[in-house]
Amino acid sequence: MTRRLRALAVGFELFALTLLGVAGFAVTIAAFAPGFGLGMLFLLPAPLLWGRTIAQVARQRTALLAGVSIAAPYQPAPPPPVRQADGWYRKDRVLYRSPYWPALMGRIEWLLGDNATWRDLGWMMIAPVTGGLLALAPALLIAAGIVLPFFGYPVGLLLIPVGFLNAEYAVRGAAAFNRRLLGGPFLRSNVDNVLPVRHPVKEWVAQALLPPLRLAVLLLTSLLAIPVFVATVLGFIAAYGLGLIFLVPMVLGDLRWLATWRRSLAHWSGPPIPAPYRPLPVLVANSEGLFQVGKSLYRTQRWAVWAQRFSWLTGDPATWREVLWRGLDPIVGGLLAGIPVAMIGYGIWGLVLPRITQTVLGAPRHDWYGAIDGNPWPAIPVGLLLAWIGIKIAPAAVRWHGRWSRVLLSPSAQxxxxxxxxxxxxxxxxxxxxxxxxxxxxxxxxxxxxxxxxxxxxxxxxxxxxxxxxxxxxxxxxxxxxxxxxxxxxxxxxxxxxxxHPPVLAERGLADAVRALALDSPLSTVVSAHLPWRLPEPIEAAAYFGVAEALGNAAKHSGATKATVSMELTTENLRIVVGDNGKGGADPMRGSGLRGLAQRLGIFDGIVTISSPAGGPTELTLEIPCASSSPRTSTS
Structure with a gap:
């Protein structure tokens, strides 16, 4: 009995944590509108970090109350910006006099680019009606069992023992829910490899619900385009009507965040959309010490940088295509994403749930929901049908939404x-x-x-x-x-x-050469390879030394005991994944090894991506286009 009473108290506290998470989610979403819509980017880090604090409190309390340990899966914070020799701070292709803005941009990219941030926001949004409600369910059952007899339902007394008996199970379920959303991916170890745990039913549910959730995020970006476009129009009116010309770079450049966000989401429907902007020209002083921008000469670098950025923004066709997208996306993108979301939302929350609450709880019926032509019973099948149709058309809507984004946000041929x-x-x-x-x-x-x-x-x-x-x-x-x-x-x-050039690589190919590397590695390394044919020698050499660098880094810095190397060759590219069970936390910005590896593969149009959350595991992916698909890998 003492354990069950304690479980009831724990359920109350876990539910209270979810309410605190709702407050953090509301503050974060409230900061998104002015942050992305009006270019007030300085508003974004504070609520996101506050949300992380709430999520971390939930992890700690879940571990203390329910005995379920949850490790924080956040990526390490970026290093502070470094001042260059000319006194400027550089972030991407923009120069800054003060380190504040590049540090802010790096911090925002770190927060928004970390999957753990979105997992935290997802937990804040749905925890009160999922894990939090599950933790509170036994207390609600006991309360219902006490109250119902006073309204003529003596059978409700049976709910009291049901609530007491299931209190511990409810807490365990809520803790498992918190661990699923607030922790890293579940892994299980075997003798040869480290593999993710598969749950077929959960995978099926995820496949059904993932496209609608993606459409909800896309709908949010389309709605945010409304204040962005309004701010753009007002900025142009103030700039060209009132002479406040300094507003032009702000509305054209500082409001690019929304389009950049949309491009990063394009991988849901295909390959990501690359940035379409032209490179920022290099600013060089002439023999007289003057900086030339177009036909104008500037004595100070500050005004030359401003003029160069102004001409760079206004002279780039991608800028005006993006302005057109800001005005049209709330209509086109909003309809593509909004119709399936509205069908699912109205079917569940407008028809099915109201009818259930009317039947079970005796809630009053409203004329505009929960009934079909005045008859409440068809509301349930019709609502389920609407939701089913919305779920079925959601994947196609995601694809069409991605095609629409590519129309105006993709780079032109030039x-x-x-x-x-x-x-x-x-x-x-x-x-x-x-x-x-x-x-x-x-x-x-x-x-x-x-x-x-x-x-x-x-x-x-x-x-x-x-x-x-x-x-x-x-x-x-x-x-x-x-x-x-x-x-x-x-x-x-x-x-x-x-x-x-290792002889084993020349004689026996990449697979056997990597296996020889694995035998010499101090880690227990398992190699799996599917290489139907040989690649040109330069590509094989680059891949071989890339794997050697990755295994060497894992042995020296990760504290790992096991490593895996997976190689797969298709007609388009060679994909190599090197993983280890070490402590994680690898950051390309804090060492030269990964940067050198990226430069080595960049010669062949290859790319290097790394996933290394704190606590591990680390997974390094090398992708090199085949010679037939990359003009730069030709050996002629």
């Missing part, structure tokens, strides 16, 4: 060409630097090792020649040492050649 030229320039510089660094390494190894040993061999042979007539015994001893030096020189040459 923008793609400009970005490609900039990318080629950068990767050519990376390739030149990597080649020069490799040549220096080879030269250093030859000079410090093999060359010095060969010089010593020549000196030994000269000494042997002099000793042959006078001291044959000493000559034989020196000859034996010389033979050992020859073997050492050969081993050094083999190691040097192996560092340039």
């Amino acid at each position: 923008a793609v060409l400009s970005q490609r030229v900039e990318q080629l320039t950068q990767t050519r510089a990376d390739a030149t630097a990597a080649s020069a660094s490799e040549l220096r390494r080879i030269e250093r190894d030859l000079h410090d090792g093999t060359q010095a040993r060969l010089v010593a061999l020549g000196m030994n042979l000269g000494a042997i020649e002099r000793l042959l007539d006078t001291n044959p015994t000493a000559a034989r001893e020196l000859l034996a040492k010389t033979r050992e030096s020859v073997g050492t020189a050969l081993r050094e040459l083999r190691e040097l050649v192996r560092g340039i």
Whole structure:
């Protein structure tokens, strides 16, 4: 009885935490409208961090009250901005005089780009009617069992023991719900690998509910486009009508957050939409120390930067396509996302639930919901039918919404060409630097090792020649040492050649070369490969050294005991996933290894992505286009 009474008290506290989460969710959503809509970005970090505080309190109280430990799955915070040699702070392609704005942008990207942030918001939104309601359900049953006999329902007394008997189970269910939403992904370990736990029923429910939830988020972005477009129009009126020209970069540049957010959501319906903006030109002073922007010369860098940003924004066709999208998206995108969401919402909350509450709780009936032509009973099947239709058309609506976003937010052919030229320039510089660094390494190894040993061999042979007539015994001893030096020189040459291009890679291919790496790794490494054909040697070498770098980092820094390497080759690209069961927290910004790996693969249009939440596990993904799909990987 004591345990059940305690479980009832724990249920009350867990429900109270969900109410606190609702308050945090309301404050966060309230900050989104002025933050994204009016460009008041400084309003965003505080409510998001407050929401994290609430979620962390829920984790701690769940662990204390229900005995369920939940680790915080947040990514590490970004490092502070670094001042460049010219005194400016750079964030992407924009220069700032003060570190405040680049730090703010980095903090916002960190918060919005972390999946744990959205899991926290999801918990705040649905916990009161799911996990929190489950924790409170036994107390509600007991209260109903006490109250119903006074209204002529003595059978309600049966609810009291039901509530007491299920109090502990309800708390466990609520704690499991909190762990599911507030913790990281569930993993189970086996001898060979680390695999996610599969739940077929939950996967089916997720597949049915995920498209409507995505449409709800897309509908939110479409609604946010209304204040963004209003702010844009008002900014143009004030800029060109009242002469407040400084507002133009604000409404064109600072309000790009919404379009950037929408592009990042495009992966729900296909590949992500790349940024369509032209590269920001480099600002260079002439021989007189003046900065030229167009046909104007500026003596101070501050005004030159402002003028350059103004001309860059107003002269980019992608800017005006985005302005057009701000005005049309509330109509087109709002209808595409709103119709299925409205069907599901009205079917469940407008027809089904009102009829259930009228029947079970005796709630008053309203004429506008819960009835079909005055008859309340068809409301349930009609509502379920509407919700079912909304769920069925939701995946197609997500796809069409993505196509609509690509119409105006995708880069034009000219923008793609400009970005490609900039990318080629950068990767050519990376390739030149990597080649020069490799040549220096080879030269250093030859000079410090093999060359010095060969010089010593020549000196030994000269000494042997002099000793042959006078001291044959000493000559034989020196000859034996010389033979050992020859073997050492050969081993050094083999190691040097192996560092340039491993023989096992040339003879047996990438899969066997990686398996050889796994055998030499201090970690227990499992390799799985599906490579139907051989790739060009440069791509295989880049992939091999990429896996070697990843396994080396895992062995040195992660504290892992096991690692996995999965390689899959399709007609489009080579995909390699290197995972470990270490402590996680890997950050490309805090070390040169991952940046160097990205530069190595960037020569072949490859990309590197990493997932490494605090507490692990870490998963590093390498993707390299095949030679047939990438003009830069041609060996000719």
